[in-house]
Amino acid sequence: MPRYFVTSTGTDIGKTYVTSLLVRSLLVHGYAAKAYKPIMSGVAQWDSNDAAELLKAQGIAVTPEDTTAIAPWQFSHPLSPHRAAEYAQRPIDPASLVAWCRDQCALSNADDYIFIEGVGGVMVPITRDYTVLDWMRALNYPVLLVVGDYLGTLSHSLSALHVLHHANIAVHGVVVNSSPSPVEHKDACRTLCELSPYPTMSMLSVARKHHEGAAYHANILSKNELDRFFLHS
Numbered sequence: 001m002p003r004y005f006v007t008s009t010g011t012d013i014g015k016t017y018v019t020s021l022l023v024r025s026l027l028v029h030g031y032a033a034k035a036y037k038p039i040m041s042g043v044a045q046w047d048s049n050d051a052a053e054l055l056k057a058q059g060i061a062v063t064p065e066d067t068t069a070i071a072p073w074q075f076s077h078p079l080s081p082h083r084a085a086e087y088a089q090r091p092i093d094p095a096s097l098v099a100w101c102r103d104q105c106a107l108s109n110a111d112d113y114i115f116i117e118g119v120g121g122v123m124v125p126i127t128r129d130y131t132v133l134d135w136m137r138a139l140n141y142p143v144l145l146v147v148g149d150y151l152g153t154l155s156h157s158l159s160a161l162h163v164l165h166h167a168n169i170a171v172h173g174v175v176v177n178s179s180p181s182p183v184e185h186k187d188a189c190r191t192l193c194e195l196s197p198y199p200t201m202s203m204l205s206v207a208r209k210h211h212e213g214a215a216y217h218a219n220i221l222s223k224n225e226l227d228r229f230f231l232h233s
Contacts, residue, residue, distance in 0.1 A: 042078030173202030
């Protein structure tokens with residue numbers, strides 16, 4: 001049952017871009033794939049947000065109903081989820097959040113690739129005493145960690161990996177998402193592999209597109225890239 005939780009070292013590292021890329025690529029190569037973004041903060045428009053991007057990747061029309069269907073906890077304030085929920089007077093119940101995620105997976109076929117995209121980074125608070133780390137631990141799905149290749153990424157990435165390892169959370173792989181940086185992309189990948197507490201994790205290097213439009217949504221990974229990442233083949 002290929003179920004994955006997508007997290008990152010922080011905000012705006014590229015979780016949604018990577019999740020969309022993986023879903024779009026899997027669908028093109030004949031696999032079934034779905035993605036969900038249960039929690040979003042800083043939502044200004046229903047048709048221009050992370051959930052909308054995930055719907056486009058799945059070939060689903062972007063409507064208010066469909067964005068809510070894959071992202072039921074939406075908040076307008078651009079704050080951490082626990083603060084955004086407090087401002088909206090709609091606190092997030094962790095048990096309901098976990099149950100909702102499990103329900104989406106249960107409604108899918110066993111062979112479908114399902115991606116649950118988190119919010120912010122590994123330690124972002126969802127309530128005052130419940131973090132994304134707790135959410136991942138409760139679901140117990142293999143984690144995909146999205147990291148950048150900026151100067152300082154090794155400390156951020158290894159810190160996240162060690163936190164996940166200490167919490168006994170399985171990390172399937174790391175996706176290094178390129179960004180405008182003097183850091184050599186391949187060097188960042190190689191060093192993370194050498195120093196990671198997960199000796200068998202997969203690595204995937206992607207070039208982030210910093211523009212919108214047809215080219216952004218046409219980017220596709222090859223079947224060989226997908227097989228190497230998901231099947232270690």
